[in-house]
Amino acid sequence: MNGGNAVPAPNDEVVAELAGHLEDCCEALRAEGVGEQEAVERAIGEAADWRALARKIRRAQRGPGGMNERTRQLWLPGLASLTAGNLLLMALSYASLHPRMVAERATTWFPGLALMAAYMPWVAAQPLVGALGAWLSHRAGGGRAMRLCAGLFPSIVMLACWGLFIPATAAVEGPKWVTQHPVYFVLGAVAWVAPATMGLLLGSLPFLGIRDLRSADATAARPART
């Protein structure tokens, strides 16, 4: 053996290794006098179900107790961005003007001023939150769709709250403000989802255009085929 210098990325490494195995199989069969076509068919027949093999390999590579790809590429980055966004909103709510302090003035001068004091910086910070989710997903090898979902995760959750949980709670608990003021409810949903989504999308965009980490590495380091 002499020193090899090409080390492919994990997934391409598997493909390269299996391709090498099939190549060796074919050669061995041909050396036994088997025709080329039959040798290829018999070599490929070593794995009756390639999808099942791919699943087995993924399971083997994960090892016992390992996280699956979706967890690493979507759920964890998504939860990280959701947590970051919510912690920020919580901190801003505590640090900003409290409704009871400006209630009178807010109603006459600028409705919802107290709320806006926390809301506006929160919306302004959404690109950073979106960037965090998309970057973490990218770092875990997530594809474009995963990066987008991880970046927009806080808005997806917020949309679910406004579109599902709040109406469901209102329906269960009887007529509340949702049913009494449907226009305010819709305006609230739009205000808490739309601007944040735009901000998150803005922050995620830089990570959507870049290539998948693994495929980029693989292209650079694929072993030379001879």
Next chain:
Amino acid sequence: MTTRIDSKIARGSAELAILALLAKQPLYGFEIAKRIEEDSGGALRFELASLYPMLYELEKRGWLKGQWEANRAGRDRRYYSLTATGRKKLAPLRREWKVFFQALDRLAGVTRA
């Protein structure tokens, strides 16, 4: 005192075959399959679908280490070698199998058959 046989003995047989083979020298996947078949007189045969998941699992456990090297034909192949952990695991596996065969021998006289 009796030594209990691991319930995953069947799976362990494949592990033992691979570890024992790689204890002698580093080999790549196709060579491992070929050598197991040849050395067992054709009684044991590893197909691609069972060999590679097993190799990756053993590598994940840290018992094997895979490294790309050029083979005799100058083609890059992933050679597997035993790690220090793998060497440590080999001895108990061998003992376990010895106990297993001795138990079978007492029960069914398999080694004298």
